[in-house]
Amino acid sequence: MFDNVSKIFPGGEVAAENVSVRIRKGEFVFVIGRSGAGKSTFLKLAGAQEEATSGKIWVNGQDLSALTRHEIPYFRRQIGVMQPEFGLLKDRTLFDNVNLAMLATEQPRKAGKKRVMQMLKLMGIEKRAGFYPREVSMGEAARALLARAIICGPSILLADEPTANLDPDTSWDMMCLMDELNRQGMTVVVASHNRELVTIMRKRVLTFSAGCLVADEKNAVYNARAADAMEERRVLNERMNRKRETQ
Ligand SMILES: Nc1ncnc2c1ncn2[C@@H]1O[C@H](COP(=O)(O)OP(=O)(O)OP(=O)(O)O)[C@@H](O)[C@H]1O
Numbered sequence: 001m002f003d004n005v006s007k008i009f010p011g012g013e014v015a016a017e018n019v020s021v022r023i024r025k026g027e028f029v030f031v032i033g034r035s036g037a038g039k040s041t042f043l044k045l046a047g048a049q050e051e052a053t054s055g056k057i058w059v060n061g062q063d064l065s066a067l068t069r070h071e072i073p074y075f076r077r078q079i080g081v082m083q084p085e086f087g088l089l090k091d092r093t094l095f096d097n098v099n100l101a102m103l104a105t106e107q108p109r110k111a112g113k114k115r116v117m118q119m120l121k122l123m124g125i126e127k128r129a130g131f132y133p134r135e136v137s138m139g140e141a142a143r144a145l146l147a148r149a150i151i152c153g154p155s156i157l158l159a160d161e162p163t164a165n166l167d168p169d170t171s172w173d174m175m176c177l178m179d180e181l182n183r184q185g186m187t188v189v190v191a192s193h194n195r196e197l198v199t200i201m202r203k204r205v206l207t208f209s210a211g212c213l214v215a216d217e218k219n220a221v222y223n224a225r226a227a228d229a230m231e232e233r234r235v236l237n238e239r240m241n242r243k244r245e246t247q
């Protein structure tokens with residue numbers, strides 16, 4: 001849950017402004033908006049990768065501003081993260097890439113390895129376990145990323161553009177896998193530019209514009225406002241006017 005959360009970077013970029021939203025356990029939510037709208041920032045705030053400048057964030061009943069440095073790794077284990085900047089290690093096989101995430105926990109190695117194979121199987125890539133990232137298709141690599149994100153059994157999946165480099169069929173497969181995880185009880189939050197997918201899925205959609213949450217719709221289609229430069233101008237103008245009034 002976000003309560004009036006703002007994130008202003010040191011350079012003055014407003015990446016989130018007074019964002020209040022509640023995502024319930026077991027929901028599937030898309031986060032959409034133009035480039036720079038604050039989608040990634042929203043996910044990073046929720047995953048305790050960025051700290052809010054003001055406002056409060058609760059995730060799984062935990063007040064993120066109250067987390068100590070020591071507690072953050074434990075908190076993160078409840079969260080599965082897929083991010084464009086956090087790809088597969090090129091010099092490790094898919095198995096090792098997924099296994100690395102497992103080694104970070106205190107699981108016994110043998111049980112861990114078994115779980116890695118289970119995960120690869122679940123994603124339909126167990127035959128690619130011994131292959132290196134360059135030897136597999138983009139779709140297979142994407143599934144390995146998903147396997148890595150959920151191997152620790154997180155209750156929440158935060159996926160930032162998980163279909164960014166995928167063709168329509170493979171993107172659809174990825175969405176179906178995430179939908180399946182959601183049906184099994186995982187809360188899933190996906191930032192996406194993929195209009196077709198967002199529209200087909202008919203999930204709850206949060207639309208961001210210049211850091212502001214400008215729409216929150218159930219069973220939604222890809223909102224035209226999400227891609228609308230006018231909407232962004234409107235939000236920025238409002239911000240300017242408010243600033244002037246307070247000066
Ligand atoms: N670490 C950072 N330091 C400074 N500014 C940042 C940082 N991260 C993001 N920003 C700024 O915050 C705003 C929101 O960025 P964010 O990455 O959340 O957008 P986005 O909606 O994910 O965009 P995209 O669709 O391009 O991924 C942008 O203006 C961006 O330049």
Ligand SMILES: [Mg+2]
Pocket residue numbers: 039040041160
């Ligand atoms: Mg982004």
